[in-house]
Amino acid sequence: MPLYPVPDLHPALPEIFTVCAAMALLMIGVFRGEGSTRLVSWLAVGVLIIAAYLTQSLGATRQVGFYGLFVSTVGGPDGRGWRVFPFYGTKEIAGRERTRYVLWPFHLRSELLVPGYGWETRRIDFPVFSAIDGAQRWSRSYALGAYTHTVDQRRGYEAVGAPWPLVFRDRVLGEEHYRTWRFAPFYGRSDRDGIVRRFYAWPAWRTTIQDADDFHYERRDALLVVWRREEQESAVSGHRRRLLTLFPALRADEHDGRALGQAPALFDSILPENRGLHAVWAPLWGLVRWDTEPDGRRRWNVLWGLVAREDGRLVGPWHLALGAPSVASRADDEP
Numbered sequence: 001m002p003l004y005p006v007p008d009l010h011p012a013l014p015e016i017f018t019v020c021a022a023m024a025l026l027m028i029g030v031f032r033g034e035g036s037t038r039l040v041s042w043l044a045v046g047v048l049i050i051a052a053y054l055t056q057s058l059g060a061t062r063q064v065g066f067y068g069l070f071v072s073t074v075g076g077p078d079g080r081g082w083r084v085f086p087f088y089g090t091k092e093i094a095g096r097e098r099t100r101y102v103l104w105p106f107h108l109r110s111e112l113l114v115p116g117y118g119w120e121t122r123r124i125d126f127p128v129f130s131a132i133d134g135a136q137r138w139s140r141s142y143a144l145g146a147y148t149h150t151v152d153q154r155r156g157y158e159a160v161g162a163p164w165p166l167v168f169r170d171r172v173l174g175e176e177h178y179r180t181w182r183f184a185p186f187y188g189r190s191d192r193d194g195i196v197r198r199f200y201a202w203p204a205w206r207t208t209i210q211d212a213d214d215f216h217y218e219r220r221d222a223l224l225v226v227w228r229r230e231e232q233e234s235a236v237s238g239h240r241r242r243l244l245t246l247f248p249a250l251r252a253d254e255h256d257g258r259a260l261g262q263a264p265a266l267f268d269s270i271l272p273e274n275r276g277l278h279a280v281w282a283p284l285w286g287l288v289r290w291d292t293e294p295d296g297r298r299r300w301n302v303l304w305g306l307v308a309r310e311d312g313r314l315v316g317p318w319h320l321a322l323g324a325p326s327v328a329s330r331a332d333d334e335p
Contacts, residue, residue: 014054021047117154225270245269259298262286 025047029040074081074091083089086104091097099110108124120134132139132150139150141164148161151173159170171178182188185202199206203224210217214235221228230243242254251265251272268274268282283289283304290300293311301308301316308315 014051017054018047018051021051228269228272243272245272257296258292260291262289 021043025040025043028043029036032039070085072083072085074093078095079091079093081089081091081099083091083101086101088102089104090100092099096113097110099108099112101108105124106126108122108126110122112120112122114120114134117134117136120132120137122130122132124130127144128142130141136154137150137152139148141148145161145164148159148164150159152158153173156173157170158173159168161168165182166184168180168182168184169178170180179192180188180190182190186200188197188199188202190197194210194212196209197207204222206219206221206224208217208219216233217231219228219230225245226247228243228245230241232241233239238256240254240256244250244252245265247269248264248266249269250261250263251269252259252261253272254260262268262282264285264287265282266285268277271277286304288300288302290298293299297312299308299310301310306316
């Protein structure tokens with residue numbers, strides 16, 4: 001949950017939706033002319049139905065607002081409070097939340113029921129100090145993240161940032177070795193859940209390696225998408241893949257012995273997994289393309305089929321037929 005809460009827009013949601021929908025219907029009527037009368041009428045009925053649903057979704061808590069979010073009250077069987085934003089506000093929702101602020105966001109105090117963590121007390125004295133205190137989580141932040149320290153017993157980790165997020169490290173509770181260490185943008189490493197990640201002078205160079213008993217994955221890339229090399233191998237399924245991309249010059253892919261790719265590779269080198277892009281758009285800029293036929297022979301074409309090789313022979317405006325012509329071909333040539 002955010003450490004610095006923003007004003008709740010939910011009480012005004014039906015009014016906001018109705019105003020925006022009314023403006024949209026007005027624009028439809030202006031641009032479509034008199035022929036849009038029936039359409040606008042039915043859309044207006046739909047808007048009223050949706051606005052009624054949003055109103056009912058507010059629940060049993062009564063919230064009355066004056067002049068938007070600046071002056072409002074909270075009441076009903078589940079809540080009470082009032083606010084004159086941003087000078088002072090207090091709100092209590094039974095079993096969920098107790099909040100008070102003075103000169104928002106400079107001084108805030110709240111108690112929230114966080115799923116999985118229970119009740120937590122949050123204190124904010126912006127921009128100097130903020131804190132979270134709970135049975136499962138404890139956190140401190142000074143001077144807008146100049147120093148942060150968090151202990152999360154439910155997720156079992158301790159994290160320190162100084163300043164966060166540029167310099168950051170975290171470790172499993174009870175261990176001395178830090179599984180994540182980052183000094184951005186110069187160097188960073190992470191070793192979590194069997195996946196090892198490194199970066200040097202981000203985004204100049206990054207590596208990701210995963211090694212398991214029956215699975216291996218390795219990726220290296222430079223400048224995010226300019227150059228990339230991936231290798232993936234599974235001993236259980238026998239699947240093997242290799243990928244090499246160089247924007248905007250090359251995409252070379254190999255799936256279980258099937259080699260395919262093209263040059264140049266404008267957008268398909270950035271999105272090598274997008275099959276629709278490969279099938280529809282990539283042929284437009286592929287001067288040289290290659291693939292593998294089911295029998296393992298290489299198939300390629302140059303300049304959109306000007307010169308190509310398919311089924312073991314050259315095709316296109318010309319082809320070379322090596323060897324003596326067959327009886328069927330001689331019969332076809334006879335008048």
